[in-house]
Amino acid sequence: METLYENIFRRKSTRNFNMDTLDEASLLRVQEILNKAPDLFEGLKVNYHIIKDGKDFSEKVTGIIGAYTKVNAPHYIVISCIEHSGFRQATGYSLAHVILAMNDLGIATCITYPGVDKSVIAKYADLHENQVPILFIAFGNPENPLELYPKPDYFKRRSLNDIIIQGPVKRKYKYILEAVRLAPSSFNTQPWRFSVDGNRIHILRVKLGFIKSKFFSSLNKIDMGIALAYIIIAIKSKGMKFKLIKDSTPHVDMEYMITVEIRE
Ligand SMILES: Cc1cc2nc3c(=O)[nH]c(=O)nc-3n(C[C@H](O)[C@H](O)[C@H](O)COP(=O)(O)O)c2cc1C
Structure with a gap:
């Protein structure tokens, strides 16, 4: 990992x-x-x-x-x-x-x-x-x-401030969000947002308007799977333990996907 x-x-x-x-x-x-x-x-x-x-x-x-x-x-x-x-x-x-x-x-x-x-x-x-x-x-x-490999300024991605809609993120978990920030997505849309509550990372997807959602929603669901993989790969790389739970926290214009709970 x-x-x-x-x-x-x-x-x-x-x-x-x-x-x-x-x-x-x-x-x-x-x-x-x-x-x-x-x-x-x-x-x-x-x-x-x-x-x-x-x-x-x-x-x-x-x-x-x-x-x-x-x-x-x-x-x-x-x-x-x-x-x-x-x-x-x-x-x-x-x-x-x-x-x-x-x-x-x-x-x-x-x-x-x-x-x-x-x-x-x-x-x-x-x-x-x-x-x-x-x-x-x-x-x-x-x-x-x-x-083959990206140059230092290659990644055009949203900032952590953009994708973390609720925090704060403990210092020891910041690297996880830094990793998922770089995940690839269809049309580089980066539909993921994160609401962080202590050792829980709630993963959310930006809901799209009707016209956009017809085409992009299916692709964005694939993107969300990629984001989840990046989070898990980052957590496992440090030998930390976690579990996936459903713990919906409603947010306006967001669709809840899943929560990663890290064992502290
Ligand atoms: C679900 C999905 C579909 C994609 N489809 C295409 C595609 O049809 N053509 C293409 O050139 N890139 C495609 N991409 C690549 C993205 O444009 C690319 O990952 C994104 O712009 C970020 O750039 P990076 O992969 O170089 O980091 C796709 C990526 C994903 C995740």
Whole structure:
């Protein structure tokens, strides 16, 4: 967990890939990471399928949604899950571990949104009848090796003051919020907010207006799963114990997700 935590500060999205394929040993190590990816809910498994021939896949399957960048990469991972309650949060939680572990191997990634429907993707990835494709991870070597890791001023993120809507945060827990502040999110929307009460971190999502919510809500639920993963990775990196509890504290314009209670 310490390695994953360290990679929080060393990860960024890559959008310009060198189109050479990775060697078999590297692809095998990626497969090992996928095999070990943790699940948020028992019984709700997030599935991963590597697409080795990314060129063909990218032409047919990665679309452009609005102005969102289409990313061409030598390989992709198709992420799928059963549409059960909480499946988007579960996807974000699991994939956060995957991208940080891949970053540790020195493999560049970019989470991307599929632009086509299941029938097209099913031609490339073995999807069970009740599984839906949710996201892709484009991966490979970056065109410019220096762009694998973020420069010191890379992260364009909200300040701690913006995302902590209620505090104070004890000094010993500040690093947890510093870590989750850097989590990746769709369109960099950073929909998470935190209400901190002693050793409890209540995790909340900004509610969107009707128009925005139609498209962004589903993506933002994935983002919330990523945020939860970052918090847990940070806590575990210091060997601290915690539990997840439901302890709703209503806040205007916020949707409550879950509370992380740290053992003091
Ligand atoms: C759920 C989700 C979907 C995303 N979809 C796309 C996408 O379709 N195209 C893209 O270029 N980036 C996509 N991203 C990457 C974000 O734009 C990126 O994580 C964010 O801007 C923060 O930048 P960073 O990852 O370099 O820290 C996605 C990220 C998430 C979490």
